[in-house]
Amino acid sequence: MTYLRILTSCLLAMFWLTASAWAQNASVAFGSVKADPSQPVEVTSDALAVNQANGSAEFNGNVVIVQGVMRLSADKVLVIYKTDESGKRGIERLEATGNVLLVSGPDAAEAQKADYSIDSGTIVLTGNVLLNQGAGTLTSQRLEVNLTTGTAKMAGRVKTILAPSSN
Secondary structure (H helix, E strand, C coil), X not given: CHHHHHHHHHHHHHHHHHHHHHCCEEEEECCCCCCCCCCCCEEECCEEEEECCCCEEEEEEEEEEEECCEEEEEEEXXXXXXXXXXXXXXXXXXXXXXXXXXXXXXXXXXXXXXXEECCCCEEEEEEEEEEEECCEEEEEEEXXXXXXXXXXXXXXXXXXXXXXXXX
């Protein structure tokens, strides 16, 4: 019986070493439904300041952004606009800071900052990232979510706890 325990401990140690090396840059699924970055962006906040000179708008206090199935909330969101060749104006990107929470379907991620590029459909979360997926939780310093494919990549000392089966 002792031999079996030693063998099991060695196998678990080898697994953790392999998992730690893999976890430096992990790919995961995000959201149960692919999001559509071309959908309208609805913004709600306590206050709004518009800067005509640089073409930006700053939403402050309990900011909630909804776009299709995706929901992003933060203390502050800076909206940066662009103008295309035809003169049509649209959103280039959103910069969210403070208590950032990104939710898509059953998945949720928390971070200190998020940068959402509308055209590419990617959101990069940075700073103490915490990703909750069902019963699983992962942490890292950076999470890049591709809303159109429903995939995500974590980087920067990725950590998770894997539970062995109860059988």
